[in-house]
Amino acid sequence: MKGLKVYAIAYLLFLYAPIFLLPMFAFNDADIIAFPLSGFTTHWFEELTRNAALQAAVRNSLIIAASTAVLSTILGICAARAATMADWPLKRPMMGLIMLPLVLPEIIVAVSLLVVIVQVFGLGLSNTTIIAAHTLICMPFSIAVLNGAFQNLDPALEEAALDLGESRWSAFRLVILPLVMPGIISSLLISFTISLDEFIIAFFLSGANPTMPVYIWGLLRFPGQLPVVMAMGTILVALSIVLLTIAEIMRRRGLKRAGLKDTGGFL
Amino acid sequence: MTLIQLTGVNKHFGDYHALRDIDLEIQQGEFFSLLGPSGCGKTTLLRTIAGFEDVGTGAIRIDGRDMKGVGPNLRPTNMVFQSYAIFPHLSVAENVGFGLRRADMTREEKTRAVGQALEMVGLGGYGARAANALSGGQRQRVALARALILEPKVLLLDEPLSALDKKIREQMQVELIKLQREVGITFILVTHDQEEALVMSDRIAVMFDGGIGQMDDPETLYRRPKSKRVAEFIGMMNFLDGEVTQTGARIEVKVQGLGRCTVESEQAPGGVAPGPVGIGIRPETLSLLFEGETTTRKQVDAVVDEVVYYGDMTYYDMRVAGIDKPLTLSMKNLIGRPVLDVGTETRVAWDERSLVLLGR
Amino acid sequence: MFRKRLTDSGRRGLILVSPPFLYGVLLLAVPLATVLLFSFWTQDYLTIDTSFTFANYSEALADPLYMQLLRGSLLIAGAVTVATVLLAFPIAYFVSFHVQPSRKSLWLFLITIPFWTSYLIRVFLWKVILGYNGVLNSSLTGLGLIDEPLSFILYNANAVVITLAHAFAPFAILPIFVALEKIDRSLLEASLDLGETRLTTFLRVTLPLAMPGVVAAVLIVFIPTIGDYVTPRLVGGPDGLMIANMIQTQFLKLNNAPMGATLAILAMLSVTAVSLAFIWLNRRWLRGPR
Numbered sequence: 001m002k003g004l005k006v007y008a009i010a011y012l013l014f015l016y017a018p019i020f021l022l023p024m025f026a027f028n029d030a031d032i033i034a035f036p037l038s039g040f041t042t043h044w045f046e047e048l049t050r051n052a053a054l055q056a057a058v059r060n061s062l063i064i065a066a067s068t069a070v071l072s073t074i075l076g077i078c079a080a081r082a083a084t085m086a087d088w089p090l091k092r093p094m095m096g097l098i099m100l101p102l103v104l105p106e107i108i109v110a111v112s113l114l115v116v117i118v119q120v121f122g123l124g125l126s127n128t129t130i131i132a133a134h135t136l137i138c139m140p141f142s143i144a145v146l147n148g149a150f151q152n153l154d155p156a157l158e159e160a161a162l163d164l165g166e167s168r169w170s171a172f173r174l175v176i177l178p179l180v181m182p183g184i185i186s187s188l189l190i191s192f193t194i195s196l197d198e199f200i201i202a203f204f205l206s207g208a209n210p211t212m213p214v215y216i217w218g219l220l221r222f223p224g225q226l227p228v229v230m231a232m233g234t235i236l237v238a239l240s241i242v243l244l245t246i247a248e249i250m251r252r253r254g255l256k257r258a259g260l261k262d263t264g265g266f267l
Numbered sequence: 268m269t270l271i272q273l274t275g276v277n278k279h280f281g282d283y284h285a286l287r288d289i290d291l292e293i294q295q296g297e298f299f300s301l302l303g304p305s306g307c308g309k310t311t312l313l314r315t316i317a318g319f320e321d322v323g324t325g326a327i328r329i330d331g332r333d334m335k336g337v338g339p340n341l342r343p344t345n346m347v348f349q350s351y352a353i354f355p356h357l358s359v360a361e362n363v364g365f366g367l368r369r370a371d372m373t374r375e376e377k378t379r380a381v382g383q384a385l386e387m388v389g390l391g392g393y394g395a396r397a398a399n400a401l402s403g404g405q406r407q408r409v410a411l412a413r414a415l416i417l418e419p420k421v422l423l424l425d426e427p428l429s430a431l432d433k434k435i436r437e438q439m440q441v442e443l444i445k446l447q448r449e450v451g452i453t454f455i456l457v458t459h460d461q462e463e464a465l466v467m468s469d470r471i472a473v474m475f476d477g478g479i480g481q482m483d484d485p486e487t488l489y490r491r492p493k494s495k496r497v498a499e500f501i502g503m504m505n506f507l508d509g510e511v512t513q514t515g516a517r518i519e520v521k522v523q524g525l526g527r528c529t530v531e532s533e534q535a536p537g538g539v540a541p542g543p544v545g546i547g548i549r550p551e552t553l554s555l556l557f558e559g560e561t562t563t564r565k566q567v568d569a570v571v572d573e574v575v576y577y578g579d580m581t582y583y584d585m586r587v588a589g590i591d592k593p594l595t596l597s598m599k600n601l602i603g604r605p606v607l608d609v610g611t612e613t614r615v616a617w618d619e620r621s622l623v624l625l626g627r
Numbered sequence: 628m629f630r631k632r633l634t635d636s637g638r639r640g641l642i643l644v645s646p647p648f649l650y651g652v653l654l655l656a657v658p659l660a661t662v663l664l665f666s667f668w669t670q671d672y673l674t675i676d677t678s679f680t681f682a683n684y685s686e687a688l689a690d691p692l693y694m695q696l697l698r699g700s701l702l703i704a705g706a707v708t709v710a711t712v713l714l715a716f717p718i719a720y721f722v723s724f725h726v727q728p729s730r731k732s733l734w735l736f737l738i739t740i741p742f743w744t745s746y747l748i749r750v751f752l753w754k755v756i757l758g759y760n761g762v763l764n765s766s767l768t769g770l771g772l773i774d775e776p777l778s779f780i781l782y783n784a785n786a787v788v789i790t791l792a793h794a795f796a797p798f799a800i801l802p803i804f805v806a807l808e809k810i811d812r813s814l815l816e817a818s819l820d821l822g823e824t825r826l827t828t829f830l831r832v833t834l835p836l837a838m839p840g841v842v843a844a845v846l847i848v849f850i851p852t853i854g855d856y857v858t859p860r861l862v863g864g865p866d867g868l869m870i871a872n873m874i875q876t877q878f879l880k881l882n883n884a885p886m887g888a889t890l891a892i893l894a895m896l897s898v899t900a901v902s903l904a905f906i907w908l909n910r911r912w913l914r915g916p917r
Contacts (some may be wrong), residue, residue: 004721011718015741015796018752021762025755033755075647085640094644097651103847104655105854105898107871111878111891112658115665119675119884136654139647156352159319162339163346164366164417174368178356197745199857204878213747220751220861233748240744248736280634321635 019237025227026234033226044231051228057215061196064127064211068134068195069188075135076142076187077180080150083143102140109137110204117205125207133201138191145190145251149183186247193240270295270420270453271316276325278311278477285311287478289325293421293455293470298447300456300464303474304500309457310425312474316455317423318342330420345414346423349430351406353398359385360394362409366417384412387446404435411443415450424456428463440466461501465489473497490549493537495625498547505553505594509546511624514539520624522546524590525567528619537626545625552621553596555583556614557604564616569594571611581606585615665888675885683889693873693890700869701897703784703859704852707791711848712841714792715799719840720833722800723807735804742797747857753790754862757781782864790858795851799844806840807833842909846902853898870894 025033029041048054079098101109113133117123153176161171199213206214216232219225271293278286286308293299301309314320316327318339327334329343345366354362364381372380385391388408393401401409407427414422427443428436444467447454458464464471465485472482481488481497492498495506513519518530518539523546532539556562572593573584581600584593596615598604607613666683669676687693722734741749756762764776810833818828856871863869870890877887 004717004725007717008721011714012737014793015738017756018749018793019741019744021752021755022748034758034761075650078643078645079647082640082644085643086634086636088637088641088644091640091644094648097656098644098647100651100655103850105851105871105894107854107856107874108659108662108891108895109655111874111887112662113654114878115884115888116658116661119665120661132654136650139650143647154350154352156348156350157354159339160346160348160352160354160413161365162319163317163344164413165340165369167338167340174365175354175356179354199747200854204875213745216745216747217857220747226751229748229751233745236748237744241740244736244740248732252732 022230022237023234026230028227031224031227033223033230044227045235047228048231048235054212054215054228054232057210057212060127060209061212064130064134064202065192065195067131068138069192071131071135072138072142072191073146073184073187075139076146077184079139079143080146081176083147084150084153084155099140099143101137102144106137106198106200107204109133110201113201114204125205127207127209129205129207130202130211133205134191134195134198137198137201138194141190141194142187145187146180146183148251149180153179182250182253185250189243189247189250193243196236197240268295269293270297270330271455272326272328273316274326274328276312276315276322276327278308278315278320278323285477286315286323287476289479291472291479291482293453296451296453298444298454298456298467298469300458300468300471301474302458302461302464302471302500303480305459307474308477309459309474311477313346313423313425313455313457316421317344317346343420344423345417345419345421346425347407347410347414347427349426351410351427351430353401353406353409355399357398358394359390359396359398359401359409362398363394363412363416365413380416381412384416387415387449388412389442403431404439407431407439411446415446415452419452421453421455424454426457426459429458429460436463443467465501473500487536491533491536491623492547493626495545495547498623498625503550503595504547505550505592506625507546507548507590509544509624511539511541511544514541518624520544520546520622522622524587525565525617528622530619530622530624534620534622535624535626537624539624539626547623547625548594548617548621550582550595550597552618553585553594554616555585555596555598555607556616557607562616564618566614566616569613569615571607571609571613574606574609576606583607587615662888662891665885666892668885670883670885683885684893687886687889687893693870693893696868696870696873697890697893697897699784700853700871700894701901703787703869704849704898705901706784706788707795707852708845708849710788711792711795711799712803712844715796715844716803716841719800719803719807723804735801738800739797742794746794749794750790750858750861753786753793754781757786757789757862781862784863786862786864787858787869790862791852791855794858795848798847802843802847803837803840806837806843810836838909842906845905849902849905850898853894 024037026044027040027042028037029039029043030037079095083095110133113129117125117129123129157175157179158171161175162168166174197213198211199217202211202214203217210218212232216229219229269292271291273289273291276286276289276291277284289312301312303309311320315322316329316334318334318337318341322335334342354365357365360378360381363384364377367377367380370377381394382391385394388411390405390408390412393405393409398406398409407430410427424443428439431439440463443454456464456467465488468485470482470484471488473480473488475496481493483491488497489501492501492504498504498506507523507525509520509522511518511520516532518532518535520528520530522528554562556566567587569585569587571583572586575582579600580597582595582597584595586593594615600606667679667681669678669680669682718738722731722738726734754761758764758781761781764773767773768776814832814836815828818832819825823831853869854871856869856875859869859872871894874887874890874894877883877890
């Protein structure tokens with residue numbers, strides 16, 4: 001018991017080691033990323049505001065992440081709602097295909113889309129291609145989050161609304177939607193976060209405008225730019241933690257609203 | 268006046284025959300129960316009346332109107348669900364007023380109607396509460412108010428009391444009966460609890476394997492079950508083998524261990540034919556003769572085989588010559604009446620009028 | 628017949644699932660089929676020869692470089708998987724059995740947070756930690772534990788294993804945790820009651836019942852690891868490169884899509900083969916899920 005607890009804390013340290021280091025270098029007054037630290041500065045954050053290319057990449061990533069979040073959540077709602085319905089022929093293989101990106105190496109998704117878009121259709125690469133691919137890989141995560149929300153619903157609730165005079169659509173709008181709303185919000189946030197951070201696919205599919213991770217990848221080869229990247233990473237980590245905390249609070253609120261006990265994380 | 272009429276209703280789920288040839292008429296203002304073991308089709312039947320399931324073949328008419336293709340939202344029925352299906356994101360008042368959204372009423376009229384409905388079920392002043400904060404019995408009342416506020420022609424209740432504790436359940440049974448008399452709406456109750464059905468209903472349909480085994484008022488159902496299956500399901504009964512020797516207005520029958528008897532034709536509700544027949548006899552129609560007691564009823568020698576003491580009643584299993592299984596009988600524990608020990612030799616009094624000849 | 632069995636609810640389910648399903652067909656099934664098709668074609672500079680041939684496969688299978696990369700990738704992915712799952716199991720066990728129910732979701736939340744933070748930067752920071760003058764070496768020399776910096780921890784397979792074990796931690800912990808949570812605690816009491824010790828109870832009851840979670844964890848770590856090329860490139864050095872790097876090179880640098888497709892298919896086939904072999908072994912020897 002005691003040994004396990006020590007191990008657990010050591011493991012958490014291992015998990016958090018890179019994240020603790022990030023702000024140290026972001027505020028470190030030196031051009032190289034190494035110890036010993038040489039003093040406090042906010043210089044790198046100021047540099048960040050002057051870097052137009054980086055800002056363009058960030059803007060690009062935000063657009064992609066927001067579009068991906070909306071698309072994958074809408075498709076996820078359809079699939080998660082369908083999963084709670086009675087069986088239809090080929091239900092399992094159909095759901096299997098939809099969930100497949102969860103276990104497929106990302107590079108496979110990336111190259112197969114690249115081949116189809118460029119070689120087969122001769123289309124150019126753009127933000128649209130990245131959004132399409134990100135929606136594909138975010139959809140299973142959205143479904144996993146939304147499944148919890150939909151499966152916790154008593155099917156009698158929809159029937160009760162129908163019985164009290166509502167149509168299928170208004171029953172969905174008045175009863176089901178409000179009850180799964182926390183799930184929808186956490187699905188939006190999780191897809192947003194995944195897309196914002198995704199590199200492998202974006203690297204293959206980005207056109208003239210790089211996304212933020214693709215831009216950072218380019219910077220990693222120029223050590224002089226690295227402290228700026230650290231500053232940027234610090235902001236991103238802080239943002240991710242805020243978004244995920246909101247997602248987690250939403251998930252718990254959803255469980256509470258449905259009158260259920262908390263059973264674990266969102267995966 | 269006939270309010271609901273089902274003719275030749277059949278329903279299949281894949282290969283499973285869920286409803287078989289259901290013919291049923293329910294009167295305006297009646298408290299009608301569908302009783303049966305789980306999986307007998309009673310809930311499916313209720314859901315076809317509500318419009319949640321299509322009928323395969325046959326027709327359902329409510330108030331003279333064919334319900335084919337009419338969705339649950341357009342039928343003059345409302346339902347109290349087994350899980351109550353209280354909308355967890357709405358307050359008590361919002362739940363009760365849910366169905367009034369499309370009603371042609373002002374906001375004040377709606378508020379008043381909700382208030383009245385809550386008063387009716389004894390939840391006056393609970394309107395602002397969160398639905399999640401209610402107890403089981405209160406959720407049940409909210410579900411009732413929510414369904415009744417729309418003044419349906421028929422209220423459908425799917426095992427509404429099964430989730431409640433015994434005490435609250437019995438209290439709610441009485442309240443439901445009162446409420447039904449008050450509003451005069453036809454109630455259709457689904458239950459697997461025979462006692463509940465007997466206590467509450469004007470008429471009961473006992474269902475087995477998707478079909479109706481017997482449909483009668485509670486007393487007839489209890490006293491004159493048509494088949495062994497119905498008799499087994501409702502209350503306790505002793506089953507004896509017999510043989511019909513003569514039919515007609517009076518039926519001659521030879522009963523295992525009890526000898527030759529003559530019974531009225533109404534004691535064979537399932538019909539009768541010469542030959543072997545099953546005989547049923549309720550424990551409370553048999554009695555023990557305690558020391559010094561005499562009776563003009565028929566008697567047979569018996570030995571106490573088992574005693575089960577219930578407080579107000581004692582159940583005895585009695586061994587009788589010529590009967591392979593012991594006869595069960597119940598005696599009220601009146602003042603001065605002892606509880607007999609196993610092995611006591613005594614006599615059992617019985618009556619030809621309490622025999623029931625059971626059909627196949 | 629087909630249509631008749633479909634219930635009303637099933638029909639609505641089918642309609643609802645159509646948009647995501649069609650999306651999956653268009654953006655996943657069709658592209659995967661195209662990659663398969665491409666792997667049977669050849670390319671000469673910019674023209675693609677669409678005649679059906681196994682030339683790519685025979686070339687790839689004969690080339691020691693490709694085979695070395697594929698073998699190396701499988702070995703690294705295997706090592707990453709073993710390390711990740713072994714490190715993860717005690718954590719999952721700790722959270723499931725020794726953390727109060729009300730605090731479990733906090734622990735899971737803490738475990739998942741690092742996973743959601745910028746992947747590229749995280750990998751880069753491992754390079755900083757493990758480097759010759761990195762955090763680890765400077766602290767160890769500073770503490771006087773070692774005389775000169777350790778060099779075996781960066782730019783080789785070890786670094787890749789450490790970094791990926793970090794990256795996939797929550798993927799390994801969560802399925803094992805879920806499997807452990809499902810174990811009825813009275814089973815453990817029953818085992819103790821029947822005379823087993825805590826250790827033998829763990830081996831005879833807990834571990835077999837947790838196997839479905841372990842299998843899921845193994846697959847969910849092993850499969851995507853093969854496709855990673857960021858970690859090998861940043862911390863792997865020359866012998867840490869993996870097949871994904873070569874696929875990337877074929878597509879983006881050498882412009883040889885058919886060979887890239889062939890390597891992608893070969894990588895997927897070997898991953899599938901190893902995964903199936905693992906599932907089969909597990910069923911046969913470890914009494915896992917049936």
